[in-house]
Amino acid sequence: MLSRAGVNAVRCGAMVSRASQARNYATLKEVETRLKSIKNIEKITKTMKIVASTRLNKAERANVTAKKFDQADSAFYKNAETKPLEEAENATKDSELVVAVSSDKGLCGSIHSSLAKRVRLHLAESPNADVVAVGDKMRTQLMRTHPNNVKIGINGIGKEAPTFQLSSAIADTLLELGARNYPKITIYYNDPVSSLSFEAATKDVFSPEAIESSPSFSKFEIDTDANVPEDLFEYTLSNKLLAALAEGYAAEISARRNAMDNASKNAGDMINKYSILYNRTRQAVITNELVDIITGASSLG
Structure with missing residues (x-):
């Protein structure tokens, strides 16, 4: 029979063993919980990738349509030999309107921050x-560094593929702000260089005075009594905004698909890592239980 000291030693050993098991079980449960969380995140990112891939086709079609209108508009000014007025170039630093076109949605990599960086360099x-910040993401980033420059912010951008109705509504807002009085208007947007990359680009909008002063404007049979330069300016502003919105939308959807693809791959790597850790921890718990059983049996024997 065991002595009182031996019995106490066995009891202490059992208590330490139970405490060790509790710690191991807690660690095992923690790893299991984290593994389930990562698997749920992987499901979400894969679903978002599929949604982005589906929307990308629609975004590319909208981009192609907007480009055709933009190319026709650019061809008109090329034939008219329209150029910015010299006094407008000299007054640019004192009076200029910058339209930064982005969207309200995130989870698409650095597409918003890179465009904001380009706008900040211009503001320097x-x-x-x-x-004028088009999209909540752009407004938020520019308000951090240049709150005095941001006059208005326009939200509700990026939910669906852009339309001419949307660009016309934005153009009306700019006209109410006094867009006609700016000697230079520059639109900043994201240009989808390829399916994997994008870059910040600009589009210039000629003022009504520059349109009216075009050297070859007279070759077009236009009624001089009509307010044609003003109408052309408003149409061009809407047209350029549509092209910027469409190209930015296509770049954003492509960037979101790539971001979700990378996130899914990273989640898969983490799942493999934590699966190995879970199996090792579980095996360690089982081994400790076997050791405790054998030790207890040997002590009683």
Whole structure:
């Protein structure tokens, strides 16, 4: 029979063993919980990738349509030999309107921050320029560094493929802000270079005075009594905004698909890592239980 000291030793050993098991079980449960969380995240990212891939086809079709209108518009000004007025170039730093076109949605990599960086570089050269932020993401980023430059922010962008109705509504807002009075208007947007990359680009909008002063404007049979330069300016503003919105939308959807693809791959790697850790931890718990049983049996024997 065991002595009282031996019995106490066995009891202490059992208590330590139970405490060790509790710690192991807690660790095992923690790893299991984290593994389930990562698997849920992987399901979400894979689903978002599929949704982005489906929407990308629609975004590319909208981009192709908008480009055709933009190319026709550019061809008109090329034939008219329209150029910015010299006094407008000299007054650019004192009076300029910058339209930064983005969207309200995130989870698409650095597409918003890279465009905001490009706009900030321009504002460093033209500190007095007025900014219109199209999209909540762009408004939020520019308000952090240039709150005095941002005049208005327009939200509700990026939910669906852009339409001419949307660009016309944005153009009306700019006209109410006094867009006609700016000697230079520059639109900043994301240009989808390929399915894997994008870059910040710009589109310039000619003022009504520059349109009217075009050297070859007279070759078009236009009634001089009509307010044609003003109408062309408003149409061009809507047209350029549509092209910027469409190209930015296509770049954003492509970037979101790539971001969700990378996130799914990273989640898969983490699942493999935590699966190995879970199996090792589980095996360690089982081994400790066997050791405790054998030790207890040997002590009683």
